[in-house]
Amino acid sequence: MFAAHAQLRPSYDVVIIGAGGHGLASAYYLARDHGIRNIAVLDKGYLGGGNTGRNTTIIRSNYLTAEGVKFYDESVRLWKDLAQDFDLNLFYSTRGHFTLAHTDAAMRTMRWRAEVNKHFGVQSEAIDAQAVADALPMMDLSCGGRAPVLGALYHAPGAIARHDAVAWGYGRGADRRGVEIHQQTAVRSIELEDRGSGPSVVGVVTDRGRISTRKVLCAVAGATPQLLAMVGLKSPIYVHPLQAMVSEPLKPWLDPIIVSGSLHVYVSQTARGELVMGASLDPYELHSTRSTFDFAESLSMHMLEMFPFLSDVKIVRQWAGLADMTPDFAPIMGTTPVRGFYLDSGWGTWGFKATPVCGKTMSYTVASDANHPLIEGFGLDRFRRYALTGEKGAAAVGH
Amino acid sequence: MKLMTCPVNGPRLISEFVYAGELRPAPDPATSDDDTWADYVFNRSGVAGIKHEWWCHSPSGVWFIAERDTATDVIMRTFLYRAPGAAE
Amino acid sequence: MMRLPPIAGEWIDRAVPLTFSFEGHEVPGFRGDTISSALAAGGVRVVGRSFKYHRPRGLVSFANHDVNAMMQVEAGGRSIPNVRADVTPVEPGWRITAVNTRGGVANDRLAWLDRLARFLPVGFYYKAFHGKRLFPHWERMFRALTGLGRVDTTAPLRATAKRYDFCDVLVIGAGPSGLSAALAAAEGGADVLLVDENGAAGGSALYARGGATQPTAAVAALIGSVAAEARVRTLLGGCAAGYYADHWVPVVTGEAIVKVRARAVVLAQGASEQPAVFRGNDLPGVMLASAAQRLIYRYAVAPARRIAVLAANAEGYAAALDAQSHGIDVAAVLDLRSTVGPRTQVYRERLLQNGVRVLNCVRPVEAIGGAGGCVARLEFTAPSGLESVNIDGLWMSVGFAPLTGLLHQAGGTVRYDSGAEQFVLDSLPAGTYGCGKLTGAYTLAECIEDGREAGRAAAAELGNSGRREAGRRPAGAECSNHAFPVFRHPKGKEFIDFDEDLQIRDVENACQEGFDSSELLKRFSTMGMGPSQGKHSNLNALRVLARVRGESLEQHSLTTSRPMFHPVPMSHLAGRGFVPERRTPIDREHAVRGAVWMPAGNWRRPEYYARDGHTRAQAIAAEVGAVRGAVGLIDVGTLGKVEAFGPHAGEFLDRLYTGRFSNLKVGMTRYGLMVDETGVVIDDGVIARLGAECFYFTTTTGNSATLFREFGRLATWWGMPVGLVNLTGHFAAFNLAGPASRAVLAALTDLDLSDAAFPYLAAREAHVAGIACRLMRVGFVGELGYEIHVPAEFGVELWRVILQAGQSSGIRPFGVEAQRMLRLEKGHLIVGQDTDGVTNALEVDAAWAVKMDKPYFIGQRSLATLAQRPLRQTLVGFRLAAGGAQRPRESNLIIDGGRIAGRVTSIGVSPTLGHLIGLALVDPAVAAAGKLSLRVDSGAQITAEVVPTPFYDPLGEAQRRKEGA
Secondary structure, eight states: OOOOOSSOOSBOSEEEEOOSHHHHHHHHHHHHHSOOOOEEEEOSSOTTOSGGGTSOOEEOOOOSSHHHHHHHHHHHHHHHHHHHHHTSOOOOEEOOEEEEEOSHHHHHHHHHHHHHHHHTTOOOEEEEHHHHHHHOTTSOTTTTTTSOOOEEEEETTOEEOOHHHHHHHHHHHHHHTTOEEEOSOOEEEEEEEESSSOEEEEEEEETTEEEEOSOEEEOOGGGHHHHHHHTTOOBOOEEEEEEEEEEOOBOSOOOSEEEETTTTEEEEEOTTSOEEEEOSOOSSOOOOOOOOHHHHHHHHHHHHHHOGGGTTOEEEEEEEEEEEEOTTSSOEEEEOSSBTEEEEEOOTTOOGGGHHHHHHHHHHHHHHTSOOGGGGGGOGGGTTTTOOOTTHHHHHHOO | OOEEEETTTEEEEGGGEEEEEEOOOOOOTTTOOHHHHHHHHHOBOOSOSEEEEEEEETTTTEEEEEEEETTTTEEEEEEOTTOTTOOO | OOBOSOOTTOSOEEEEEEEEEETTEEEEEEETOBHHHHHHHTTOOOOEEOTTTOOEEOOSSSSSOSSTTEEEEEETTEEEEEEETTTSBOOTTOEEEESSOSSOSTTOTTTHHHHTGGGOOTTHHHHSSOOTTHHHHHHHHHHHHOOSBOOOTTOOOOOOOEEEEEEEEEEEOOSHHHHHHHHHHHHTTOOEEEEESSSSTTGGGGTOOTTOSSOOHHHHHHHHHHHHOTTEEEEESOEEOOOBTTTEEEEEOSSOEEEEEEEEEEEOOOEEEOOOBOBTTTSTTEEEHHHHHHHHHHHOBOOOSEEEEEESSHHHHHHHHHHHTTTOEEEEEEESSSSOOHHHHHHHHHHHHTTOEEESSOEEEEEEEOGGGOEEEEEEEETTEEEEEEOSEEEEESOEEEOOHHHHHHTOEEEEETTTTEEEEEEOOTTEEEOGGGGTOOSHHHHHHHHHHHHHHHHHHTTSSOOOOOOOOOTTOOOOSOSOOBOOOTTOOBEEETTTTEEHHHHHHHHHTTOOSHHHHHHHHOTTOSTTTTTTTHHHHHHHHHHHHTOOGGGOOOOOOOSOSSOEEHHHHHTTOOOOOBOOTTHHHHHHTTEEEEEETTEEEEEEEOOTTOOHHHHHHHHHHHHHHSOEEEEOTTSEEEEEESTTHHHHHHHHSSSOOTTOOTTBEEEEEEEOTTSBEEEEEEEEEEETTEEEEEEOTTTHHHHHHHHHHHHHHHTOOOEEEEOTTTEEEEEEESTTHHHHHHTTBOSOOSTTTSOTTBEEEEEETTEEEEEEEOOTTSSSEEEEEEEGGGHHHHHHHHHHHHGGGTOEEOOHHHHHHHHHHTTOOOTTTTSOTTOBGGGGTOGGGOOTTSSOOTTHHHHHHHHTSOOSOEEEEEEEOTTOSSOOOTTOEEEETTEEEEEEEEEEEOTTTSSEEEEEEEOHHHHHTTEEEEEOTTSOEEEEEEEOSOSSOTTOTTTTOOTTO
């Protein structure tokens, strides 16, 4: 599926740092759509070993802002054709997505999201408690009496996919088009020059040697701040772990994806029958993927509030990824003040679903040295301009 | 569960503590230009490393500084803000 | 029946026989039997079907390390999925079925999948059925086939309690090395907790006996010494599920979780025996030698009548002797090795004396099934050529993999030791120690010595000091692990991972496709991702991987081993749960008056009071009407209530809020708006100055705890000596509002309530009905009104007294919904409803509350920047005729030229004004045009008129109402 390359070439047209879904997708579309094939994708670990392989694989486009909805909806559209593009089964499975509301404030937010979604032709609707009960008859709508469900945002296109396969599909597609994927290759520094018009990229130093290049795409999730420091840029990104856990395989009983912000739960059942579950972000900065027991304890408690009949179901494994968070819960993408240094970052807890559209828009941005129209709202300089995206609106309203 | 030592109450479970970000000097708002101020307001030192951070022992309301390695989660020491002898 | 005569130390109680059913057949057993042991005793050899190919499977590890023995148990009205038969004690009357069959273990209708195995190579699922049209169909079929046990969605919640334990030294594993470590640590003065997942201490020494009738005397002595040592507490039947920060180890028992905090931990978990990989190695009857030994010595079960032992170590020869001494015919010991070491030699001579055939240089070719698919014959090559032996049991003893998961989680590392042919301890974090098989110690003497050293060090250092050098295997000792017990067959079916039905060629193919590191292999092939989490498969997979790549194992690492060690039920993890809900002192009064509750932060508040014959809307309108026309009373006790005092208190509030409070007169109140450092509105409240150096103020309900904490941080950071007291729970608070409020209050207090003595926005301390109160004349709902704060213990009394006093005036308690409408009529915003996470103070028409000329307040500098830029949105009031069918709702959008120009944040039919009024956050240019096009739920657009606020009483005359007016 992938060729191993014994050595790095002395120079590449583009160096992509990070062989996760986003980096590989960008390489794939650069090679396929923009004719740029002299590309190295570098990863300090293994292909798809970061958040691509650690997320809970939810795909949706029910965002709150115009820029968010349009961007993720394009992603969902791309997702649907991806398996055929790759000739690889991604297990892209449309399951429907319920975001439960337990307070009237949350219900207002659901209605707001639904209204914005509908405006852009995205299937979302705010439904009442009875509709939730009809769709999820097995659920305890009182949530153990602690947080009765008042309604939900129902997003029919919500889907899950086999996360690793996405990286493999893009990786294989890029590999076949001549892109070199170099795993176990860590970036030590990025070389810049400044001929009076500001800094620009001239090379990348790795633990396997130096590469000349004029274009570097940074797609490294939790390591973004380290990479930014190499080119002297600052950002609002802060890194917290996001944990998840999985149950033993069970016969299918849960078709849709369920999210409860109040109970800090999201859950879906995989094609293998496992329940994949996550909660909210860990509460403090940490660049380590260690697990905590209190995570498994509190997530189980909230799971049982919703699904008390899972008492005897066992948790097999827990794990964590590193989320690079931004102040407005939207990504930071595009060109930067360093010429030839492109950012695909700030993906927080929602990067997986954006994989195809990130590849599309970042490949365009790198190839043409200009931001793709879909990512114009996501630039690094929006903070300096106090022009934050409104995506934070949703999070701040719901007590 | 991880332990943290409150300078007043001693070692306690980390779940008793609330994190409030890195201790950072604020520029003078009166003399800062817009970019300097926006940099302070939004940007963070996101690189992993040893940092001085604000933490609160929530049950007692004690605020203090923890010196912690954000790569490993090792807490080097904790001390009251501007406590005598506690160099920052 | 395969039950043996009584064996000394057996775990079953023959005095208590029981029966249960398996796949519809009655099976006998004894108390103490696990499901697996009773099935084995009953001669049941096929206990399940494999995950992918539905091949018949029997017991393999008998140690909870394989998927074969997972059951659906119907018991006591519950149906429990994925019960681990190897370790679950069976109860009388249980009805048990294997989880992964269609139509039962014996005649699984999905067995045809096995014949397709050739066409289902690794990664098959990724390569097929992904046509956009076909996948949904195929997926439905696939989903129906997958999964193991069934969930009974009507099962009730099972809550378990959690326990906590604390010790100096936690020893995990009560085999010889763990026992020795526990004893040594106790002798070193430490308080020791010794845990083992098994029901008895002794570990493999109890069952790996080499034919002896009793375990070695040294082990018995060790067990006795530990039992007699007062400083050692032993917890058996408890599995250490994970190793978390600061030596925090949850120990999972059948009933509950014991969370253990240790100062040091000794890892003495031993190893899991590994299978040999050859064609047919998954046939029922082919099992690990240690599994067979456990069946014999713990449960007095002979797993077979005639066996061969496939051996590559002394342990296999010992197992053959254990078989012989229990009447099991040993057809042959088939040693993979060409030469044997001194440990093996001792057993070998005894076996030869007993007439057992012992061969060296053996390569297994194929295990062949007979009746019921169970093993009947083994074909193998020996130096003399191809041979076969007829058997009904094949025991594999080719090596072990030490359990390294907890070590990894603790932060320790292992390295591959090619002398020991296993991963051994390489480095340890402070406070963690390892001994026994983890260090390469296999003999009893080595383990006891190794454990003693680890225990001593743990007690001496108690987590305070340095690392202990690891790896203590004596050079030249006979190795217990075969380097490559993997034997390819042209027709495949040599299983590496029994959970996932993965064969040698699956690993080879994955490598060839580029998934050539352990982590990639795991993800592509799902190797080690099944219920056993790779305990029997990771090492062999890595061996194949390394060989394919022409590398040594030293160049490879194990995949990250994550918690849980064994799966843990969610009931145990969840515990009983603890979610505090706060109630105001008046809570019961609301309940008796028919309050319909709503959550507010972690409080509950009356949304409105239900009235017979009234709809919700009518009830709310009546409450609004009472306040506008007479008098109403609302419990506002959930508000955050803070006292700030000291000479700097005013200046402190000046820095917190956008307004100025240092110049507030004693006895007066002022509205306060709070923004964050980016200028975004985060809270509001009323600040009263009760004295020259004493302020009393409120925050919103949901933010009160967070804000109070933050006030403390800011005071610390700013170096301002301000006293801050959180009185949120200490005070009850009501708002008495309406034209008659003065009269009601006057009947209860001597305080001069005249407008001159107690004007609008004034604050007073006085007695009401004999209770000392803080009174603030405020106007949130737009009527003459008094906020009354009293110590919580007097809340109920005062509430009742006021309602009593107001009876003749038509007083009525009102809830949150009525208050929302009353404030909407006044155009007052609610933070979090009429603002969101990016709404700044300039956008909500609050310039009057923002004093940019102060020296400093949080967010001031950002607002100065924002003031230079055009507003992105602004909060405006609008009105519509009521009665239209297309009534807009909160969150409906405002559309301008086909784009989103804003949204409705609050809306309702004003009972006072008789038409729809609302607030909207909207593009200032659109607002300036005076008309808003609202898109209602149906999709239709209706036009609203932008109007100034307040909607009601724009001059504020009602709240300033003088006495007699």
